[in-house]
Amino acid sequence: ADCLSMIGIAREVRATLKKPLLDLSINVREQGENISNKITIDVENKNLCKKYMVRIIEDVKVNKSPKWMRDFLVAAGIRPINNIVDITNYVMLELGQPLHAFDLNNLNGEIIKVRLAKNEEKIIALDGQEKVLSQEMLVISDSISPIAIAGVMGGEFSGVTETTNTIVLESANFDQISVRNTSK
16 A cells, blocks of 8 residues: 555655655645634544544635646546546545545535444445445444545535535545445
C-alpha cells in the first residue's frame, strides 16, 4: 500500500537512494464560522475509524477539470467526473490519502455518523447499484440513512453534481481489514 501513491513511491526511492525527501508540509488557511455550527460528527466505533475529519467548503463551482488533470486521471485508470471529484482522486493518487466530497445540501440533518450498518440496510451507491449491507459493514450516515460505505464508495444521493455549491470534504482513517471485507 505504501507504493499506491506518488509520495509513497518517492519515499521508497528516497530510502533506496538514501536521499532526503522534500518538505511536504501543507498549510491550510481556515476562515469563516466554526464548522460545529453547521455539522456534528459522531464516530460510534473508534476501532474501525481512528480518525474522521471534515471541512465545509462553500461557494464551489462544479465544472469540468482542466485537461491536464483529466489526462492524468485517465492515465491512472480513473474516469474523470468533475473538478471536485477529480481533485479528491488526484490527491489520493498523489498523497495516498483517500478523500470524499458530499453535497452538504443533500444531507438530512446536521450530523454525520460513522457507524455500523443495520442488517439489510440499503444504499444506492455512486455506481447506481443498490447495495444491501450487513451489520459488520462500516457506513457514513446522515440523520436518516447511509450516505457512503466507509472506504469503499459514496452514495448516489449525497454525491457532488453540477448544482452543488457547498461540499463536506471528508478525510478518514478506516480500519483496513474492515474496508477490505466490506469491499468484497
